[in-house]
Amino acid sequence: MEYNWKKYRAEWIIRKKIFREVWTTFTGDMAPSEVTELAEDLGVEWDSEEHVALEIRMGPNAMTTHRRKYASHGYGN
Numbered sequence: 001m002e003y004n005w006k007k008y009r010a011e012w013i014i015r016k017k018i019f020r021e022v023w024t025t026f027t028g029d030m031a032p033s034e035v036t037e038l039a040e041d042l043g044v045e046w047d048s049e050e051h052v053a054l055e056i057r058m059g060p061n062a063m064t065t066h067r068r069k070y071a072s073h074g075y076g077n
Contacts, residue, residue, distance in 0.1 A: 023044075027035045039046075047055070 027038065030038070
């Protein structure tokens with residue numbers, strides 16, 4: 001169970017990073033009010049304060065450790 005959680009969490013982190021990059025690319029030249037309106041129109045849900053705190057507590061090594069373990073088992077090659 002823990003292995004699957006780490007696996008799917010790693011996927012989520014990668015997808016979140018991709019979303020942020022795409023979002024920034026498309027909204028970089030927009031006024032903040034337009035960005036907020038676009039997010040509301042599209043139904044974008046941002047992380048809650050609790051979720052941000054959890055990500056900070058988990059730290060960047062939570063995914064790095066999983067990637068090394070995953071790669072050492074021959075997956076993802």
